[in-house]
């Protein structure tokens with residue numbers, strides 16, 4: 207196996223325990239499981255998060271409830287319990303195989319009494335069968351004959367950072383099975399896990415069950431001779447009442463079906479791997495000349511694919527994916543602006559699911575708008591199962607517990623335009639008109655109505671304005687006329703009018719219905735036009751520099767160099783209000799606008815704003831959302847070294863823990879940003895409805911970059927080397943007869959085209 211598919215750890219470092227649990231997270235879009243060990247450790251933070259299983263929590267309203275732990279498999283040899291905290295560790299290697307989605311570990315361990323044993327584990331959350339979790343363990347005594355005991359449990363004693371969400375409803379064990387049926391305390395979601403243990407080898411292996419409260423356990427005991435190997439497979443099925451009214455029966459039946467069909471660990475893993483292969487065939491990026499970058503992008507793609515809902519359009523991808531408790535499993539703009547493009551271009555069916563989440567949460571967005579006194583719909587800054595606002599308003603300060611005001615829920619209103627931007631981006635790239643007609647147009651138009659009354663007319667200056675907001679740079683709150691917010695609102699109102707015009711041309715009856723339902727009168731549309739022309743952005747006409755918000759340039763200027771070296775964010779060093787009064791940015795704000803609305807700004811403006819804002823941005827400890835965007839702009843501005851420096855920061859967010867907070871969970875937005883940095887930055891991909899082009903802007907040591915993407919239903923390939931003519935071009939977007947259409951891609955014609963491309967990718971990868 208090519209090392210560039212493997213994330214490997216060769217020493218066990220207890221100091222890095224939580225960070226590595228994050229890195230070794232596995233998932234299948236239905237759930238994610240952190241890389242905690244099967245045998246447990248006192249300080250471990252095991253977590254399995256099933257998307258959509260939210261339960262009430264103080265302060266943050268609701269959070270993904272850590273599901274009963276399916277991992278426990280304790281091993282004792284001759285009465286001594288194996289654990290990394292005791293005995294002697296003679297060999298250790300843990301590997302996440304990104305290609306197959308299997309996490310494995312090998313250990314040689316000497317017990318305190320001197321018995322040496324080889325142990326290995328492999329686990330996966332099946333991508334072929336979302337309700338199946340599987341774990342295999344090998345035990346080989348090296349210098350003794352003796353008794354091996356395995357205890358495989360379903361552990362209901364789980365919490366989220368001390369907060370308990372579950373009551374046990376029923377549990378039990380019989381006939382080599384155990385089951386645990388739990389219910390969330392407030393949201394009353396039922397979750398059932400059923401497990402079986404299949405043991406091969408070992409004399410007189412017998413399996414019984416014990417029923418410790420909240421933790422049913424299967425116990426297998428057998429004797430092994432020196433050099434003999436015991437193989438134990440733990441298969442777990444998991445359902446919730448979100449999919450089945452009787453999840454306990456569903457989980458039982460599922461396990462019955464597997465055993466009736468003779469599906470053991472090996473067959474189940476094979477099916478899981480085949481499914482991963484299908485995703486990789488389209489989504490992989492191939493980089494020659496930079497192994498670290500190669501591994502980092504595959505890791506990012508893996509984690510995005512592992513978190514993306516497959517069969518559920520009522521959930522999205524939380525900011526920390528399904529990897530930890532931070533941000534409570536809430537969904538932010540991270541999804542639409544940072545992660546969604548990867549899906550739009552390589553897995554449009556999954557992009558569609560993510561956007562449907564926003565469609566289903568439109569009623570909550572209407573409630574938020576109406577609570578603020580506005581018509582239309584306003585998306586929540588932090589969103590969960592219903593889509594209602596779940597941003598905490600006050601949180602206790604990390605150090606002294608004093609209350610800290612969180613402004614984003616009230617002020618980060620740009621998310622409403624960000625969601626519309628995501629919907630439009632999907633439509634423009636995929637050409638999925640049916641989706642736009644049935645769902646997207648309503649999102650774009652209903653949310654446009656919010657902006658219409660959120661703006662205020664300033665008669666003195668004869669312009670529209672938006673006051674009291676927070677832009678992407680969250681070091682500043684209560685800004686007036688934040689450039690990003692105003693720019694995106696302008697874009698949104700303009701796009702809404704164009705979308706309606708398109709709808710009226712293509713589906714007049716539906717357009718009429720929407721016009722009547724949303725009250726899109728000519729006067730309203732005229733007002734949208736006026737606002738999009740007169741909503742103010744402060745831009746110096748001579749230099750092209752845009753002022754981040756009104757009076758930003760009057761704030762105290764800062765030289766970040768004078769704070770180096772530092773290990774903390776500028777907000778920690780200056781304090782929340784201190785940072786608010788200085789020209790220091792957490793993450794790109796104006797620069798993000800210039801990236802998203804790239805066609806509206808020329809190179810001169812981009813360069814001028816780069817020169818102003820990049821040096822004032824807290825790249826190292828600000829936000830992980832920033833580096834990828836800086837990398838793309840630096841590519842565009844012909845600054846390859848700066849581009850690569852920023853790219854590496856994004857690439858290392860989790861794998862090297864550059865910010866020291868990977869223990870809190872994956873940086874999913876950064877993972878999506880990394881994909882964009884490669885494809886749109888180094889690959890220079892530009893897509894319009896009528897065609898596409900790619901331009902090699904490779905870092906000097908990259909010898910090749912190739913990737914696939916879908917453009918209006920047609921799978922395209924970009925293969926760039928530094929020497930060749932740097933430009934690739936694609937012709938007009940509408941697929942020709944015989945090409946895969948978007949519809950066909952979602953339907954039956956799909957197979958043949960993809961299979962060909964798959965072969966192509968496999969050839970490429972096997973070089």
Ligand code: BGC
Nearest residue numbers: 525538539540680829831875
């Ligand atoms: C960033 C936000 C982001 C959130 C969740 C914050 O630190 O500033 O832009 O949405 O994290 O990832």
